[in-house]
Amino acid sequence: MMAAVAARELRNGEVVFVGIGLPNLACNLARATHAPRLVLIYESGAVGAVPERLPVSIGDPALVTGSLMVCGMADVFQCMLQNGRIEVGFLGGAQVDRYGNINTTVIGPYARPKVRLPGSGGATEIAIHARRTLIVAKLGPRAFPERVDFVTSPGLRPQGRLRRELRMPGAGPVKVITDKAILEADEATGEIVLAALYPGVSVPDVQAGVGWALTCRSGLAAVAPPTPQELRLLRDVLDPKRLFLKQ
């Protein structure tokens, strides 16, 4: 469901900075349906990959073989991301807060962490430079606290300031795709707000997975369930071994 919803957010011909797992599935689903000319860029330097198998890591050799271009990582970050060529970036994280800030660094204090997470990778600069980002994360009170313990990837109003005041080129997280609903950026408040519910999900279900008083858009939309074609592609073609499709 999350993969199908994420796929619908991508437009044909767009340049997408993509990670492994659900984002990769979503991109491949979009390519197999409405966006055949989506250009996938991996931080490892593979551009326009058409992997013949589901890549298990961001540097999988299947992303290289048959791709349009392989370049060094300096080019990826300078000439593509910082250059403003990336239209969509996918982000995920252990914590996403009220303002769309993401933490992939530490739970607890930095010097004495309760849980040491992997850190930024390329997420910090994707959050800053991609023209828009899509956050993909499952709801839960620990995953969606009011404030993240550490801002790895800045959201809509980092440190209480507008992105453009901080000279961030990209628009930031326009949508948060969860397992129960779609949250959206609210331009006026800089908060992420409830925009659309998955079939069978109620507002209290979503609120239960969020650590602050969630604002709801007036006139909540209903997210269409995956079509049979989407389900067939995901289950039979794109992830037959269910490496990333857990539901």
Added chain:
Amino acid sequence: MMAAVAARELRNGEVVFVGIGLPNLACNLARATHAPRLVLIYESGAVGAVPERLPVSIGDPALVTGSLMVCGMADVFQCMLQNGRIEVGFLGGAQVDRYGNINTTVIGPYARPKVRLPGSGGATEIAIHARRTLIVAKLGPRAFPERVDFVTSPGLRPQGRLRRELRMPGAGPVKVITDKAILEADEATGEIVLAALYPGVSVPDVQAGVGWALTCRSGLAAVAPPTPQELRLLRDVLDPKRLFLKQ
């Protein structure tokens, strides 16, 4: 003669930043005699070239075919030259002055030049970064004025200051190889001084080609004439069409 003398300045295994013409001939002569493992780098990005014909331009395709590496020019200037990997750089110019400054930009005032020369190319940064440089130029009062009209490539004491005060990594022009004599850097004064005479050349012959009162080293050396092997290689193998050997 100049090519043979320049060749003798090169040591086996050194990395040389080389231009077209006499420097190229000198390097190839050195490779054919005492320095077979000289590594030639051209600013065009060819590394370790072994041209099958005498290159007519610095970007000749013969410098690419069979070379060890071809890289972009950003790599040449950043990762090789600025990185300090170039041991010897060859420089020439329309004017060379008392302190080894070179002018390849303009004769006369910059805004209203009498003669507009090509400009720096890579010479400015070669003069600054190569661990040592060799200047190759024919003597003449206009070619060796007391002060150049424009400092394109800084010499031993640019703007009256020591190179290390200006944080220049390289030692600058250690020798000036002319058609009549070898001049050398004098560490104490920062001047280029007469060090060795070619066969049949007198001190006044050299002074006549220099626009200031030339200091002579005590105990002038005599430059050995080209050996029969050097002459044979230059005339029959390296430049049979006499493209660059004019004498």
Added chain:
Amino acid sequence: MSDHASKVMPMRDAIARFVHDGDTVVIEGFTHLICFAAGHEIIRQRRRDLTLARLTPDLIYDQMIGAGCARKLVFSWAGNPGVGSLHAFRRAVEAPGTAPLEIEEYSHFGMVARFSAGAARLPFWPLRDYMGTDLPRVNPRIKTVTCPYTGEDLATVPALNPDVTIVHAQRADADGNTQIWGLLGVQREAAFASARVIVVVEELVDEQAIRSDPNRTVIPGMIVDAVVVEPWGAHPSYAQGYYDRDNDFYVAWEDISRSPDRLTRYLDEFVYGVPDRAAYLKKQPHVTRLKAKERVCAGVNYGY
């Protein structure tokens, strides 16, 4: 991002659509792959007030200066490589007449750094250069920045972000995924720095040909606006694996460019006098002697 199918077009259309009066235009290629075909079409379409930027103006910018296209030249070495001078350029600088040419001058490293900054969309690039030289005195755009770690002053140059960059290449697919081998110059940086990119190729190849060897791709299609197929389009410069440099023409340019009349006659015959590159080539029957010999390397294994 324009539609994929529409990127392939004739040179005439590419220049008409993407090169405008007053633009900053870059035709890059260091000795190798200099796109004379595009330069000639710009002359033919009588573009004016261009700022021409390039490390080595070479014969093509000398022709464009002689034809009156240029208002300004940004460069680092303005000579006829291996031969001598660019006389149209020298006339404009040594004896500025009715059409003065503004110049802005760097060293090669400075120009490379300007393109690198442009490609990275940074406003400047630091480099250790220019101390003890007269270049910053005549070019106030060369400045300095203080290192926040060591406190030392380093030189800086400002980013160069052309309106349009034209790159000649051995091959590309219809979307503009472009492969180059041999000397690479600063084409990649210039293309990424540019608002618009025209790629001119010796051969249009199937996307699969590009995908079979992705490490050779220098410019991705996503930054390319037009793909022009123009065999021999770099003559009299060269294309590794396709044809050698026409050194006789470089030598001949010394005399042609020395005389404004001869230069005009050259343009009349070989640029204005022909409708396109194909007609130019019909006037160059000798170029076949420049055809490259075979020196094909072995492929590598991309399997896993």
Added chain:
Amino acid sequence: MSDHASKVMPMRDAIARFVHDGDTVVIEGFTHLICFAAGHEIIRQRRRDLTLARLTPDLIYDQMIGAGCARKLVFSWAGNPGVGSLHAFRRAVEAPGTAPLEIEEYSHFGMVARFSAGAARLPFWPLRDYMGTDLPRVNPRIKTVTCPYTGEDLATVPALNPDVTIVHAQRADADGNTQIWGLLGVQREAAFASARVIVVVEELVDEQAIRSDPNRTVIPGMIVDAVVVEPWGAHPSYAQGYYDRDNDFYVAWEDISRSPDRLTRYLDEFVYGVPDRAAYLKKQPHVTRLKAKERVCAGVNYGY
């Protein structure tokens, strides 16, 4: 510049000569071409107090941390790619015991920029990054510089110049002219940034093989100190065209690294318990299933 003939040497000699206690050591390779063979030899020779730097510490630095080689880790993403955590690293950071591990943390772009500055021998590199994040708060080495043209503040990172960089590659000649295809990561920058460079290759090839395709050369011999021939030396990571990633081992590491005892037993059996890489491979009979299939690309013409 050491003598050419002497560069080719066994891994044992290369590590003994070029990796010293207290060094800053970089084994680069982004998922691709991670030189486990060199990491194991460093563990075997019981190097201590190393500063290990790498974008993605990956399993190899987790092993080196577990073995007690590291005093400090400089990194941008410390996970088991596609699997989960690096537990030796996590233990050292979450519950620092008798052997605390200092960490210095950037994003990928920051690490790439540090190597770029190192390769260019500049003291810093500017980038548009880190605004609105907590990274500069916990890493004071992330600073800012004011653009001399626009007046805006840009982030900076300091150069990273390792004492020794180890790069695994598909092939090199005896002088260390090294060719890589597939993912290139930051190996070129890391090598140029380093005081010493060890290249480890799947195949030692004749100089003529390198010269037949010079555009594939990523690292020139002039910056290389040692060439080690070690087929399968990147296992369990991979080498495009040679062997696939051993994903089963990456998955298995989750459990091995979770238990200090199991980690010790792993090192005892596969690192301390073998004299060299050949003996390690004898304990990995299943690796042949990872051998790459043939997907050889066509060559290109370097003729003129």
